[in-house]
Amino acid sequence: MARKKISNLFGIFLDKWIDLKVGRINSEEIFKQILLICTMLALVSTICNMALGLADIMINATAIITVVLAFLYYLCRFKKLYRFTLNAFIIILFFILNTLWIVNAGSHGPTLLIVQAFVPLFLFFSEVRNRTLIIFLFCVNTIILFGVEYFYPDLIMGYNSDSERLIDVFIISIIFFAFEVPLLYFTQKQFIAESMKAINSEKVKSAFLANMSHEIRTPMNAILGFSELLRSPDLDEKSKNQFIDIIKDNGNVLLQLLTNVMDASKLEAGVIEVNYKMVKIKSLFERIYTTFVNQIPATKSLYFTHKIPNELKNLEFYSDELLIYQILSNLISNAIKFTETGFIELSVEADNAQEPEWIQINVEDSGPGISEESKTDIFKRFNQGNFELKEKKEGVGLGLAICNELATKINGEINLNSDGKTGSIFSIKLYAQRHISTDNMDSLRNVKSEDLKVRV
Numbered sequence: 455m456a457r458k459k460i461s462n463l464f465g466i467f468l469d470k471w472i473d474l475k476v477g478r479i480n481s482e483e484i485f486k487q488i489l490l491i492c493t494m495l496a497l498v499s500t501i502c503n504m505a506l507g508l509a510d511i512m513i514n515a516t517a518i519i520t521v522v523l524a525f526l527y528y529l530c531r532f533k534k535l536y537r538f539t540l541n542a543f544i545i546i547l548f549f550i551l552n553t554l555w556i557v558n559a560g561s562h563g564p565t566l567l568i569v570q571a572f573v574p575l576f577l578f579f580s581e582v583r584n585r586t587l588i589i590f591l592f593c594v595n596t597i598i599l600f601g602v603e604y605f606y607p608d609l610i611m612g613y614n615s616d617s618e619r620l621i622d623v624f625i626i627s628i629i630f631f632a633f634e635v636p637l638l639y640f641t642q643k644q645f646i647a648e649s650m651k652a653i654n655s656e657k658v659k660s661a662f663l664a665n666m667s668h669e670i671r672t673p674m675n676a677i678l679g680f681s682e683l684l685r686s687p688d689l690d691e692k693s694k695n696q697f698i699d700i701i702k703d704n705g706n707v708l709l710q711l712l713t714n715v716m717d718a719s720k721l722e723a724g725v726i727e728v729n730y731k732m733v734k735i736k737s738l739f740e741r742i743y744t745t746f747v748n749q750i751p752a753t754k755s756l757y758f759t760h761k762i763p764n765e766l767k768n769l770e771f772y773s774d775e776l777l778i779y780q781i782l783s784n785l786i787s788n789a790i791k792f793t794e795t796g797f798i799e800l801s802v803e804a805d806n807a808q809e810p811e812w813i814q815i816n817v818e819d820s821g822p823g824i825s826e827e828s829k830t831d832i833f834k835r836f837n838q839g840n841f842e843l844k845e846k847k848e849g850v851g852l853g854l855a856i857c858n859e860l861a862t863k864i865n866g867e868i869n870l871n872s873d874g875k876t877g878s879i880f881s882i883k884l885y886a887q888r889h890i891s892t893d894n895m896d897s898l899r900n901v902k903s904e905d906l907k908v909r910v
Contacts, residue, residue, distance in 0.1 A: 500513060566596070730772060739800060741779070782817065796820025816879055
């Protein structure tokens, strides 16, 4: 349990060390945190020196170091002077290490341990072009200090006794390595985990790009091919209608594919607009039914129904009708895609028929069901539960991911209920906007949606 708590603590601490926008180490954030850690270590060292009764010069030196590092942290954290602070820190660090070497027993004291502890930390927050130079200067500086100690031993201030030296070395070792070793360990685990995520993400996106040409070309070939067949003068009415149905079905597939790709791009760019207004659920259901009842392929034995309880016939809810329509369109399109025979039913629930705190719209189908292993994966982008093209249905695995993100935009959530064998129920549960008072509900009916446009 303790190990898990420590892991979680370091996980939260290290989350800021990766810049998600560019997918690499966030050097500035790492530097801020290391600077804070160094300040705390200097403060602990000052307290330990006072407790050991060391010379005033040692206590004053570590106290001054604490103040200087705290000031640098303030400049970096609150004044945003990252470059200046970084350069100042490196210069001051060299000065501190040289000073400590002279006043703290040279190679016989803990200063060499401090130098060794700082070198790995520089690997994190220094840029590649400067990292080698800094480490090289550390090595050269340490060699020079050994030379000074060898040729001018009188310059080095020693300890009053070996016991004081051992205690100081022991304390510094604990302070640095008890912190640095687990930090580096958890950092390694964090970056390995992030690397695996990146590899999996690239794998999924590669599968998406590989399938895009196939997904677009298939309906386009059908549309162009059967459009050309319609030009035949000997075509009978039955064949003509059949070809028109095929063109329409493939056109709907292509439209849904392009819509999903565009919606995913808009969500990624953060330009989805939310237009709140009073939504009449009955009118919305009728519109959806009219749209999709004619989109069921003639080759499938499916019937599409919608059901509203009598007490909810006049149900209205304050939300974005267009985004609800997009979500339900994706859910129903998926149900049509994966269900060969049986039914698809659209229904609604609410806690109150007059002023509901929440409503839930369900899309139920009699398809093959969704396994427990796939229930989480199918809400990820470019994923249909597996990456294999031969097992994929048409589409690129964007629909449910888009539904999930759009639902969040309008204060809702997507839920899935399936036994993994027969049938699935996708539900979108929408919650009332808390900042809208019930006294203003009537007035909202007369407000144009353009006046309530919110940019997300």
